[in-house]
Amino acid sequence: MAKKIRNKLTDMLELPKEVVLGLPLISIIGSEEISIENYKGIIEYTSERIRINTSCGVLKIEGRNMVLKQITSENMLITGSILKFEYLI
Numbered sequence: 001m002a003k004k005i006r007n008k009l010t011d012m013l014e015l016p017k018e019v020v021l022g023l024p025l026i027s028i029i030g031s032e033e034i035s036i037e038n039y040k041g042i043i044e045y046t047s048e049r050i051r052i053n054t055s056c057g058v059l060k061i062e063g064r065n066m067v068l069k070q071i072t073s074e075n076m077l078i079t080g081s082i083l084k085f086e087y088l089i
Contacts, residue, residue, distance in 0.1 A: 024054040031082045034061060037075040042068075050078060057089035 025037040036052060036059070043051040043058060047066050052059045066080030 022055050024056060024059070026059070028082075028085075031063075032079060034078045034082060034085070035075065036078070039076065047080070052076075057087045059085065060088055061085045
């Protein structure tokens with residue numbers, strides 16, 4: 001119930017959902033770079049598969065030669081040849 005109220009409130013006030021609701025913000029640049037903000041943790045990390053825990057579920061990224069180029073407590077940057085990404089809810 002509280003989630004629905006917060007969702008409606010952010011829509012009415014035109015506030016960014018990723019900030020108010022803690023949703024992940026994912027930016028993809030071509031097939032070579034993914035930036036993820038507001039993640040909760042890394043579940044799996046190899047050069048071919050990365051699984052990341054978010055408030056919406058697990059984000060699974062598959063590719064080749066993937067590297068965590070930059071990582072902080074709030075955002076991360078993944079580079080490499082990105083072939084597929086999906087949410088596992």
